[in-house]
Amino acid sequence: MRTIKVNLGDRSYPIHVGGGLLPCMGEFLQQVGCREKIAIVTNPTVAPLYLKPVEEALTASGFKVTSALVPDGEEHKSLSSLSAIYDRLIADRFERGCSILALGGGVVGDLAGFAAATFLRGVPYIQVPTTLLAQVDSSVGGKTGINHQEGKNLIGAFYQPRLVVIDLDALRTLPRREFMSGLAEVIKYGVIDDPKLFALLEQKLERLIALDGELLEEVIATSCAIKAKVVEKDEREEDYRSILNFGHTVGHALEAVTHYGRFLHGEAVGIGMVQAASISGNQGLCDERSLKRIRQLIAAAGLPVEIPSDVGRLDIVQRMEVDKKSSGGRIKFVLCEGIGKTRFHWFSPEEIIAQLAT
Numbered sequence: 001m002r003t004i005k006v007n008l009g010d011r012s013y014p015i016h017v018g019g020g021l022l023p024c025m026g027e028f029l030q031q032v033g034c035r036e037k038i039a040i041v042t043n044p045t046v047a048p049l050y051l052k053p054v055e056e057a058l059t060a061s062g063f064k065v066t067s068a069l070v071p072d073g074e075e076h077k078s079l080s081s082l083s084a085i086y087d088r089l090i091a092d093r094f095e096r097g098c099s100i101l102a103l104g105g106g107v108v109g110d111l112a113g114f115a116a117a118t119f120l121r122g123v124p125y126i127q128v129p130t131t132l133l134a135q136v137d138s139s140v141g142g143k144t145g146i147n148h149q150e151g152k153n154l155i156g157a158f159y160q161p162r163l164v165v166i167d168l169d170a171l172r173t174l175p176r177r178e179f180m181s182g183l184a185e186v187i188k189y190g191v192i193d194d195p196k197l198f199a200l201l202e203q204k205l206e207r208l209i210a211l212d213g214e215l216l217e218e219v220i221a222t223s224c225a226i227k228a229k230v231v232e233k234d235e236r237e238e239d240y241r242s243i244l245n246f247g248h249t250v251g252h253a254l255e256a257v258t259h260y261g262r263f264l265h266g267e268a269v270g271i272g273m274v275q276a277a278s279i280s281g282n283q284g285l286c287d288e289r290s291l292k293r294i295r296q297l298i299a300a301a302g303l304p305v306e307i308p309s310d311v312g313r314l315d316i317v318q319r320m321e322v323d324k325k326s327s328g329g330r331i332k333f334v335l336c337e338g339i340g341k342t343r344f345h346w347f348s349p350e351e352i353i354a355q356l357a358t
């Protein structure tokens with residue numbers, strides 16, 4: 001097991017990464033000062049796989065455990081699921097000293113985190129992410145929230161967990177397509193911050209996809225350490241934290257244009273990263289060889305690299321968020337300077353349309 005620390009003063013917390021960690025949950029929770037009752041938030045897909053071992057571990061350490069199941073799916077990261085969680089907490093007479101534990105992917109994590117941020121003006125919460133995306137991205141950094149029918153993540157709070165426990169064994173039941181989608185975020189960390197991680201992925205991708213335990217531990221711990229470092233510098237995304245949006249300007253727009261039904265998040269980000277790298281090349285920031293390596297690694301991870309021919313460039317650009325801090329309706333892009341370094345650049349919509357590669 002490796003432990004990474006997120007250093008945020010009195011909101012600091014550890015991230016444990018390793019195989020077979022669920023049976024140790026009781027001890028981990030005691031170490032971070034959790035007491036009394038724990039409410040586990042999960043869903044009907046994850047519960048039959050992992051709820052029992054977590055419940056047993058907590059009960060064995062003397063915790064009183066209750067669980068709240070929310071329906072599976074992004075559309076249930078909603079006010080009605082949140083309300084159902086509050087109902088359960090109130091029915092179980094939850095008080096300030098009790099904690100919430102999110103067991104599942106990013107949907108459960110964001111929802112349970114927001115419930116924790118708001119219930120009784122804040123109770124502690126623990127992230128136990130079970131998808132690769134949640135393990136390397138959504139469980140770390142304290143962004144919590146729910147969707148509104150007018151848009152994703154419109155309601156939320158910055159609220160850090162007290163602990164993150166990443167059990168690598170959970171990835172064994174994750175559908176392959178979901179795993180590959182999570183890989184997009186791992187590749188992103190290599191491009192924005194870590195040429196060594198990028199090279200490791202190039203060399204050992206097959207072993208990683210075959211879920212080699214040691215390699216998974218190294219790659220996931222490295223990814224979390226990079227995210228932690230970025231969050232430590234800019235917790236509330238005043239500016240620097242948005243380097244994590246590399247590939248996401250095009251990626252998010254592509255997801256929206258295709259009504260969130262065609263691409264998994266990481267798939268859209270795969271295409272977005274190739275576009276961002278290509279635009280970086282146009283700007284003289286990214287050399288040909290790095291560009292080729294980025295495209296090749298994304299393709300080798302089974303992710304798409306091209307904007308589908310039936311999706312209009314204008315539609316994509318119209319869905320991009322205009323940067324409120326820049327004047328003249330410009331769009332903020334994270335560009336890469338080769339592999340391992342980034343810089344921000346603001347483009348007009350016309351400049352982007354002209355540069356989107358076909």
Ligand SMILES: NC(=O)c1ccc[n+]([C@@H]2O[C@H](COP(=O)([O-])OP(=O)(O)OC[C@H]3O[C@@H](n4cnc5c(N)ncnc54)[C@H](O)[C@@H]3O)[C@@H](O)[C@H]2O)c1
Binds near residue numbers: 138
């Ligand atoms: N808070 C953040 O910083 C942040 C960052 C990135 C993404 N997100 C959010 O994360 C969400 C996406 O998360 P996700 O990709 O994990 O999706 P998800 O939570 O929908 O999980 C994907 C699917 O896998 C299932 N599943 C989870 N663990 C499993 C396992 N071990 N075995 C088998 N099936 C399993 C889930 O039930 C679901 O059907 C989005 O709502 C997004 O907005 C948040």
Ligand SMILES: [Zn+2]
Binds near residue numbers: 185248265269
């Ligand atoms: Zn992402």
